[in-house]
Amino acid sequence: MRPRATFKQISRSLMDSWISSPDGLGNPEDIYGPFCKLARPNMVLLVVDVRATNPLDFGIDVIQGYRLPTGLADIGTLQRSRSFADVPDTKYLNETVIPAYVGAVQRQRPTMGRVATRVLDTVIGYDQIILPQKNSSGRSEWCIGLLDIHFLLPAASKDGSLDDVDLTILQLLAEGSSTKEIASASNLSHRTIEHRIDILKSRFQARNIAHLAVLSVSAGLGGIVAKDP
Template sequence: MTDTWLENVGKAVTADAICRSVHGMLGINMALIVVDMQAKTPLDWRLDFIHKYGIPTSLADSVKLQQVQSLRDFPGAASITQVLAEACKKMIADGRPSVRKIDQRVWRIRIIGDCIVLPDPAGSWCVVLVEVHSLSAVGHDARHDDIDLAIIQLSREGLSAREIGKLIELSPRTIEHRIEKMKARAGVKGIVPLLIMKT
């Protein structure tokens, strides 16, 4: 994809040509999007999902989200528009591609991945390739006491409730009970969102 863009620097290149260059190489955890920037405001920019992210998730209706026609149609459009508009405008101004890490909260979802943005030298479109490494629920900020912080850290290290209990001198059942209380305070169902939260 980047090779096709680089081979055509100074020449007319189409978003379609760039997309065709990677068509057969995209995985289920990737999305390839053409952002048509010809409208005056970013909210009216058109989105064309050439390759859709395909891993099922209960966090959002990814099928419906990828049917969106413009940024205005996205639920919570302001946060998406700001991130995407800034990236595309910067790449157009710089006149070169960008490879960047993603660690973004959108609604109550944390998205971690990598992104390549290829700009149209004429400024009318950007091609965006996103590889999603993880999607996870984002909990409410919750305060934790010292014991809870120790349980979270030791859980991050992969220790079981029994192993954590031995280290901090509590029963495994108490450890499990405290984890359930922390999940409830944070508003999450599973332990993974609790473990990736800032403590």
């Protein structure tokens, strides 16, 4: 089977298409159209109408949504948005989304960045490229956005009451260690570690050990916002 195109490869092709596009191009599909079939199911392709003066009135047209199976409802909620004003998480909108698109419009240059943040009850991490319409006679009328989503995790809050043993357990679980290996590293009995894990699952409301490890990682990522590495 032929390997699927990577985000880096698709982004490069989109950039080449953008560079060769004419000034004032009316239809953004002329740029993204040839690459729709290359987008993988963890990618989101959208076009944002940026003609409005108020960014909250920017329109969103999701050309291809996130297609991997997930029980997280937030991703579906976000993809149903039809304008920035419809995005249900105003902090994410104002701190991450609006600055990225307004900046691209003002510069009329493609921008790339990396984001890891919390959106509603989901922790999300993705790379993105934004390509604004070239328009030497005025401001851009549209932007193409391509997101390569690396992870979607159920959000969890940090628990400041965790002791050193709890932190050790969570760290080693995230590394894939077994309960016996954790017991050996902690100089505690296997039964003690199992009891501790049961308590942690209850505190994090985790369904199983794998879910506990994911929630512990999510708790640490939830407050991070990283852009333009």
